[in-house]
Amino acid sequence: MIAVSRLTKIYGQVLAVDGISFDVAKGQIVGFLGPNGAGKSTTLRMLTCYLPPTSGGATINGFDIFHQSQEVRANLGYLPENVPLYTEMRVEEYLDFRGRLRKMDRPSRRSRIDYVVERCWLTNVRKRIIGHLSKGYRQRVGLADSLLHNPAVLILDEPTVGLDPTQIRETRKLIKDLGGQHTMLLSTHILPEVEAVCDRAIIIAGGRIVAQGSPDELRASRRLTARVLVECRGPAEQVKNALARVSGVNRVELLDADGRAGDKFITAAVRPKEAYDVREEIARTVIQNGWPLREIRLEHATLEEFFVEVTAHQAVGKVEEGSAA
Amino acid sequence: MSRAPVIARREFGSYFRSPIAFVAMALFLVASGIAFLNDFEPGQPAALRSIFDWMIWFLVLIIPILSMGLLAQEWATGTMETLITAPIGETDVVLGKFLGSLGLLVVLLAPTLLYVVMLRIYGHPDIGPIISGYLGIILVGSLFISVGLFCSSLTRSQIVAAVASASILVLVTIVPWYIGSKAALPAFWRAAVDQAVFKRYTDFSKGVLDIGNIVFFLLTTGVFLFITVKVLESRRWK
Numbered sequence: 001m002i003a004v005s006r007l008t009k010i011y012g013q014v015l016a017v018d019g020i021s022f023d024v025a026k027g028q029i030v031g032f033l034g035p036n037g038a039g040k041s042t043t044l045r046m047l048t049c050y051l052p053p054t055s056g057g058a059t060i061n062g063f064d065i066f067h068q069s070q071e072v073r074a075n076l077g078y079l080p081e082n083v084p085l086y087t088e089m090r091v092e093e094y095l096d097f098r099g100r101l102r103k104m105d106r107p108s109r110r111s112r113i114d115y116v117v118e119r120c121w122l123t124n125v126r127k128r129i130i131g132h133l134s135k136g137y138r139q140r141v142g143l144a145d146s147l148l149h150n151p152a153v154l155i156l157d158e159p160t161v162g163l164d165p166t167q168i169r170e171t172r173k174l175i176k177d178l179g180g181q182h183t184m185l186l187s188t189h190i191l192p193e194v195e196a197v198c199d200r201a202i203i204i205a206g207g208r209i210v211a212q213g214s215p216d217e218l219r220a221s222r223r224l225t226a227r228v229l230v231e232c233r234g235p236a237e238q239v240k241n242a243l244a245r246v247s248g249v250n251r252v253e254l255l256d257a258d259g260r261a262g263d264k265f266i267t268a269a270v271r272p273k274e275a276y277d278v279r280e281e282i283a284r285t286v287i288q289n290g291w292p293l294r295e296i297r298l299e300h301a302t303l304e305e306f307f308v309e310v311t312a313h314q315a316v317g318k319v320e321e322g323s324a325a
Numbered sequence: 326m327s328r329a330p331v332i333a334r335r336e337f338g339s340y341f342r343s344p345i346a347f348v349a350m351a352l353f354l355v356a357s358g359i360a361f362l363n364d365f366e367p368g369q370p371a372a373l374r375s376i377f378d379w380m381i382w383f384l385v386l387i388i389p390i391l392s393m394g395l396l397a398q399e400w401a402t403g404t405m406e407t408l409i410t411a412p413i414g415e416t417d418v419v420l421g422k423f424l425g426s427l428g429l430l431v432v433l434l435a436p437t438l439l440y441v442v443m444l445r446i447y448g449h450p451d452i453g454p455i456i457s458g459y460l461g462i463i464l465v466g467s468l469f470i471s472v473g474l475f476c477s478s479l480t481r482s483q484i485v486a487a488v489a490s491a492s493i494l495v496l497v498t499i500v501p502w503y504i505g506s507k508a509a510l511p512a513f514w515r516a517a518v519d520q521a522v523f524k525r526y527t528d529f530s531k532g533v534l535d536i537g538n539i540v541f542f543l544l545t546t547g548v549f550l551f552i553t554v555k556v557l558e559s560r561r562w563k
Contacts, residue, residue, distance in 0.1 A: 050406055071412075078410050084402050084403030084405075087402075089335075089339070097335050101408075142407075
């Protein structure tokens with residue numbers, strides 16, 4: 001449905017997207033994951049024919065993004081980052097305008113607007129002016145617009161950014177529900193989001209695909225990069241050695257020592273060897289040694305740390321060869 | 326089928342969602358009313374010469390303001406991205422914006438028809454110059470809007486767009502008028518001034534329908550619309 005081959009974008013001197021290739025099968029939801037500035041939006045903008053690629057190409061629904069731009073755009077629903085809307089228009093009026101732009105006739109406009117308004121929980125703000133709506137509602141208006149013409153392919157750029165937790169949950173559910181009917185490519189910098197809604201994740205950093213895999217593979221490698229923080233009171237070196245002997249522990253670092261000499265609380269970061277939960281063993285060890293335990297906590301890696309680990313271990317699927325630099 | 330009318334309709338409607346259209350209308354009515362006082366005097370010819378002569382100054386002032394946001398705002402708010410990723414062409418966008426603005430100009434002019442009615446009631450106006458005067462206004466307005474639209478396509482800032490288009494309009498309208506008002510002028514400059522917008526416009530308000538003048542305005546408007554389309558295309562393919 002979406003086939004991307006060696007897509008590259010250079011802005012002046014800056015290499016934003018560096019020869020990435022991937023495919024998305026019909027009905028799949030693929031998450032495009034990466035830290036800010038990784039080239040996610042640029043890639044999506046190329047796929048939606050907003051920006052021309054410097055080299056390489058892609059087809060959407062069999063149409064070439066460069067030579068058949070009209071057909072690509074007709075088959076595509078796109079929610080840009082930050083959801084630009086005409087704030088002076090009313091919700092229904094805006095959707096009607098978008099429908100007219102897409103050459104939908106009156107009956108199909110009417111029925112599709114009813115459908116997307118219902119689908120995106122906009123029923124009670126239908127007649128409201130977009131500029132008076134909250135960020136969450138605006139996001140839904142943008143989503144409704146992208147669904148309006150029932151496109152084969154949906155491209156959503158950070159669809160849950162700026163929403164509150166309830167809205168995030170609802171939006172993710174909506175995306176998941178839509179998965180069967182539409183092929184979807186969505187970008188995010190939130191790891192759990194990909195795990196929650198996507199069939200597959202493509203991880204991009206520095207304009208290149210560094211890894212891709214299923215949510216299960218992601219989860220496994222994420223556990224690998226997690227660490228357990230232990231805060232207890234005791235002699236630093238002894239604590240460190242004791243924790244290092246716990247089975248399943250790879251290495252232990254002391255982060256910081258806090259408080260007065262003699263009764264010092266220390267924080268140790270424990271990295272497990274494999275996808276293995278070492279918290280119980282650690283707790284037992286600390287208690288057995290009689291060190292007062294203040295906190296024990298599993299900390300997930302930040303996305304950046306995760307990338308470092310992923311690229312080092314090549315844990316998630318196969319690592320794609322970047323194009324020649 | 327072109328999507329330009331869809332865009333034109335939205336653009337026209339959006340003028341009335343902000344105070345700008347109403348402010349322009351109020352200013353326009355007050356100013357044209359004052360100008361009409363000149364025409365509507367016993368002993369004066371029953372015509373709208375004062376209004377038409379004066380109108381071009383008003384357009385130099387008001388069109389940059391009405392057209393500044395046409396594309397600059399789309400760039401600034403990012404709506405250009407949703408607009409252009411719909412299956413429409415740049416020509417649709419430019420033409421739609423142009424027609425939307427032109428529609429507003431027509432609405433601004435509409436109340437002045439009342440003056441024509443008053444002249445008919447109290448006198449025997451020569452209808453020819455009135456029609457050619459209106460045609461002149463529409464043609465000059467088209468050119469000015471296309472200049473404004475072009476300036477608006479170059480920047481994200483509405484202020485920059487307004488200042489740029491006002492500068493161009495002053496340069497092609499007021500400056501030649503000022504030079505032309507000097508008695509002694511070398512032949513070259515006299516010829517140049519005769520080609521300028523102001524001179525051509527006054528022909529219309531005098532009731533002279535010169536095919537060359539009509540072609541001049543249609544052509545220059547077309548040129549500005551064309552390069553605006555090219556600006557949009559270049560932005561996209563850069």
